[in-house]
Amino acid sequence: GAVVSQHPSRVICKSGTSVKIECRSLDFQATTMFWYRQFPKKSLMLMATSNEGSKATYEQGVEKDKFLINHASLTLSTLTVTSAHPEDSSFYICGASDGVSSYNEQFFGPGTRLTVL
């Protein structure tokens, strides 16, 4: 159990376009979803935390107007990178928590590799 999917797995786009990444919990209700980005050989960096039906809480330094997060249901959260630029190229991973696991475990999606040309 506890499967999280992400779509797309890989996307290449032109500078200035917007890209939407979906994160779905397939067999549980994700009360909280987390969005991370990871640069090569670096740790995961938390971008924002979202609770279903509420506005996302962004980490310091993360532009909320650039990285739009929507957590519309208990099984779906989306991250939209608006007006993407080459520096936005990264590996984006979502994590989902059901709020009832014994140690607030997060379950991770397979990640999305974004390349902005």
Add this chain to the structure above:
Amino acid sequence: GQNIDQPTEMTATEGAIVQINCTYQTSGFNGLFWYQQHAGEAPTFLSYNVLDGLEEKGRFSSFLSRSKGYSYLLLKELQMKDSASYLCAVMDSNYQLIWGAGTKLIIKP
């Protein structure tokens, strides 16, 4: 500030044992996780420690000392497929995961 330290890279031989250390300084502590991450993939859960001591799970064991802010992941009978990055992460007082940069483990035949 919050900080997680682990070695950048380690090399070991197939069939051997390797210990990956992690030290942490965080605001509060609600447990320490170890994850395995293959290149270009999401982390997969290996272990969770919240009390001091050793947790054993098959070929993998994880140890925690809260007073020392220290943990290690022990991998036995190494296999080539164990080549990956191993991430140490601490859940702080806000139940947020603070991540280390990961230790790249290279297994040689």
